[in-house]
Amino acid sequence: MKKLKIDLDELQKAMEDTTRDAFDYFLDSETGEIIILSEDILGKARQMLLRELDEDIAEYEEVEFDEPPDFPEWMEDEIELALDIFLDEGERYARIPEREAAAGYRAMKGFAEGLDDPGVKEALLAILDGPGAFRRFKDALDSHPKLKKLWYGYNAKIAKDEMKEWLQSLSIEGVG
Numbered sequence: 001m002k003k004l005k006i007d008l009d010e011l012q013k014a015m016e017d018t019t020r021d022a023f024d025y026f027l028d029s030e031t032g033e034i035i036i037l038s039e040d041i042l043g044k045a046r047q048m049l050l051r052e053l054d055e056d057i058a059e060y061e062e063v064e065f066d067e068p069p070d071f072p073e074w075m076e077d078e079i080e081l082a083l084d085i086f087l088d089e090g091e092r093y094a095r096i097p098e099r100e101a102a103a104g105y106r107a108m109k110g111f112a113e114g115l116d117d118p119g120v121k122e123a124l125l126a127i128l129d130g131p132g133a134f135r136r137f138k139d140a141l142d143s144h145p146k147l148k149k150l151w152y153g154y155n156a157k158i159a160k161d162e163m164k165e166w167l168q169s170l171s172i173e174g175v176g
Helices: 008-016 039-052 073-087 101-113 118-127 133-141 145-169
Strands: 002-005 023-028 034-038 093-095 172-175
Touching (some): 023 039, 034 039, 133 145
Parallel strands (some): 002 172
Antiparallel strands (some): 023 093
16 A cells, blocks of 8 residues: 555545535645646646547547647646646546535434434434435534534544545555
8 A cells, every 4th residue: 555645634625525516626646636626627628638639548648739729828737737637547646536425414413423412412313304404414503613613523533534445445545
């Protein structure tokens, strides 16, 4: 198993971004860097590949374009990085997965079930039924600052365990 220095807080933030409507996240398995690329950059890189490459993308080591790309100079490095990620085929870069909703739900339920105060425990468990449970749970904790702090610590520990599992699937031990 390869040991790699990884900013686990950044990795957790990436996994917690479940919508991925503005950014996507990748792990560089050589450096441990968390790479954040905007959907705009990724879209431009995808368009460039579709426009310039033949059907068999596997034969390409480096992309050379017939015409200079039409994007601002400040985007060049990020688009080049996005192209490297697309052409990598999972050898160096791994897309960081979103944390599964079921895992978040299990964490909230586990936290609520572990509370000593039966009133708060039952109230939080009741909140978990139906759509919007995540928002209601967090809103309910707003009126209990100490519990909210405990929740964030509990959730971070559960998320770290999930991150370790994902890293192990890549044969990486994250040290941070």
